[in-house]
Amino acid sequence: MQFTSMVLSNAEVSPGYHRMRLTAPPEFAAARAGQFVMVRVGGGIDPLLRRPFGIFDLSTHTPLHDGAVSQPCFEMLYRVVGKGTALLSTLHATDRLDVLGPLGTGFDLGTPGAEKLLVGGGVGLAPLYLLARHLVQQSPVRLFAGGRTRDDILCITEFERLGVECYVATEDGSLGECGLVTEALVSRLEQLEGGAELFACGPHPMLKAVAAIAAYHAIPCQVSLEGYMACGVGACLGCVTPGHGHTAETPDYRCVCKEGPVFPAHELGWEE
Amino acid sequence: MQFTSMVLSNAEVSPGYHRMRLTAPPEFAAARAGQFVMVRVGGGIDPLLRRPFGIFDLSTHTPLHDGAVSQPCFEMLYRVVGKGTALLSTLHATDRLDVLGPLGTGFDLGTPGAEKLLVGGGVGLAPLYLLARHLVQQSPVRLFAGGRTRDDILCITEFERLGVECYVATEDGSLGECGLVTEALVSRLEQLEGGAELFACGPHPMLKAVAAIAAYHAIPCQVSLEGYMACGVGACLGCVTPGHGHTAETPDYRCVCKEGPVFPAHELGWEE
Amino acid sequence: MKPDMTVNLAGLELRNPVMTASGTFGYGREFADYVDLEKIGAFVTKGLSLKPRPGNPTPRIVETPGGMLNAIGLQNVGIEAFIAEKVPFLARVNTPAIVNFFGSTPEEYAELAGRLDEIPQVAGLEVNISCPNVKQGGIVFGTDPACAGQVVAACRRATKKPLIVKLSPNVTDVVVMAQACADAGADALSLINTLTGMAIDLKSRKPVLANITGGLSGPAIKPVALRMVWQVSRAVQVPLIGIGGITSATDALEFILAGASAVQVGTASFITPSASQEIAQGMERWLEEHGVARVSDLVGALEC
């Protein structure tokens, strides 16, 4: 679905990170956690391509004036890294944005009851919040949030408000444990008796580590990937990632935008 | 001089025409009527090149707060025709703009005392206002303003406030005489006993007609030209116009941005 | 009165002159939610080869000023899977599907042309000659008139369907290439394919694309594409399909004026999935507003 969205708010939530709330058409309410949108920033050729962002949250917006009808809306949590996100960060309420989405395949919610362990690195937390909102209704949920410094640890209060137990680790020790978030994850897994299910989003090395941990403990794990995208709909083959059987001789590429961005970790090739 | 200017105001003065007031450095106060600026619209590659605009007026801006120092400023009167001017029209007070100028060779004020006849077509009035402000101090000044409809007749009140007698003609008769402004000019010239001096800015066919009238009456005439410009400083040779001696065999091109935009009409080639 | 938007292109009857470009529109189905396929003239599918092709490692795309580079590496499902998995969809859409294809020897091209000739759902063929000739030291077919002519002649013998040859812009003289392809039996020429380019990431001191170089497309290349269409249209008799940086009805009409009978929309579909449909509608509106009865009246109508 392609639609024109109105910015409701756009605030810096941590240095370099913004959270933007946008209106959406009614059908958008059916978006699943882990799906994403592609946003056209500016109306011209610079930036040229749309920019992909996860769906941080879905909600309803009721305008303040009398008799106003409430309207679905969604949120994005984004980090300013380049031209497109810099421009995005300058938008204000009432500005318009051209949005394509929801796109891709989101998270599978797994087995109700089984403990859910969410692992997010930096802005990788973005799609995990909507996921947590869905998961807390059926299972205990724990979040492992990692980042370089405390500035990269986002929206933890929101997760806690859902009843999610949060573990924080930063590489410089400025918040939570000092070190990698995967260490906290491993401790938790060692404590756990029954099975747990993993959901991860963040930098590729983190996902690789999480996938290895899941494989070691033989528990289900879904990862949400990034990939340079042009079309977002599976047409250009720009965004592919190697599947588990991938070799130079027997290539096995998966489309991140269509088959993903969420994949069962064991279906992917983690070698490169 | 290249400088960052702050927008003080930017208002639509007639459908499709805007008037923008901008701060300038102290040296800018020395700009002459007929000189122009080149404005960078947006900070990226779209639009890529600067856009040239005449200097409509020069003045001083005194900020409202206590102890504020007053600052030179200038105005542009522009018509929204394409991408650059459309973007320009969306700017607000306190927005910044990158300006290059004053550029080029402006009007020569002519002989004090001799009647000055200013001929402007549409947005061609832009550089004539500053000129009129200078001329009224030494000579009687009349303005002949033409346009397609009354929407193209701009800022006449401002000219009248200077004591300039204004004649208006529109092609559709929606304001002033119905017809071309050059007809009113010819009548006036036929009434005049002593010599008059002509100053014109507007569409090329109008300038050509004015130049012919001046030649017929053997009176001095200066015209301000437009030309597609890249550099604005005489380096790229993009903006040239044929001089009076120009033929395919003995080419004689003048640089509109550097030798112009104002030229004595008799120095130009009017054939093409 | 509604203007006549139909085009007869080398035997293909199109409802309007706007097609989508190969590699930017998948196999048609990917965009079906966003474009009413029956509002465009035709669509061209992703470059096909006999065997499935893996394509290049990633990153495969990068944005550049006013354009993008891609180095997909011609990943595709191969003819067998194409027939099994993609052709059924083509049959369901009432819009001509043109299949873009390539090979690494003239024989492979011909074999594929022959296979495609047998598929009734395939309305026409577009030969991508911007590929290396493995038999001749990897020289790109589309940069050598003799090589290109050989490939086109081989395909011509293998199919009776409309045969479109897609020209590479990475040549000294596109007219010579166009002439060679027309002489060898092309029914129409499409131009341009991407310009070879490169992007570098200063931080890592590496090329951005895993393949190092890639093909430049998008608005940035429009002036080059327009120039080539104009040059070829004055020299060669077969109908042309203009491609390169078309994002609006105005762009498309410029290509028509330059001598193209139809156009293809590529990169623009990434930005606005419905771009091709909107461009067709915009062209129709423009013709109506300007009292042009038939879009074909504008073909090559540039006044120089």
Added chain:
Amino acid sequence: MKPDMTVNLAGLELRNPVMTASGTFGYGREFADYVDLEKIGAFVTKGLSLKPRPGNPTPRIVETPGGMLNAIGLQNVGIEAFIAEKVPFLARVNTPAIVNFFGSTPEEYAELAGRLDEIPQVAGLEVNISCPNVKQGGIVFGTDPACAGQVVAACRRATKKPLIVKLSPNVTDVVVMAQACADAGADALSLINTLTGMAIDLKSRKPVLANITGGLSGPAIKPVALRMVWQVSRAVQVPLIGIGGITSATDALEFILAGASAVQVGTASFITPSASQEIAQGMERWLEEHGVARVSDLVGALEC
């Protein structure tokens, strides 16, 4: 410690690797109010011919997506007026002035090279071979290796000054052209000149440029330029000057990584008159921040 920004380019000692490109910087003086000429490595003057040249009718320029087309038509004052009116300024500036020049026969090129060789204020010559050879049916020198080699050899015999040959990108194989010019005695190669393009005005149904086609420059062409510099640097031994869409220090450093020893800034000077100076400063700052001692350490340092 300040990084070492100096470059020795074919015998030219430059304080830094940033030069301005021919045709975009007049004869140096036009920009003197905006750029501290002594903060850039060198400047290249507008293409010079033996006789004054009128240039083309107007319009001569038009903006395109991410770039611009120009069809100035090589308007210039000719060698006599150059010596009388422009050389005195060159003498006053403590920055090497490189004179870009062209002819319509190899003999004209050689004669001009010889004349320029006698002018002490001229630090080096840049041969523009993107011009038609009137003796050979108007084929552009720079698109035929033999023609190009002939011109370069003729110039080489006529001058002992550093001889830079500026390559055209409108060729199938830029490496072959580069090799031909290097073999014929070029001390350095600069690349790229503009890509041939065209713009059309739909309203008037006419080409925008009076000359119909023009040369595309600006950010849009950067990927093509980078690719060509990289290709040539791997194949040819002489030093290269990278040109094409450079607007920032990052852009310039990308060209250095690709194999250029120096760069030229063209269209960017129109947008920011001080662009060349700012790019030189930005490069120095980047080197300092990244602990690179000498800019020459980065030349061709791309990791592929």
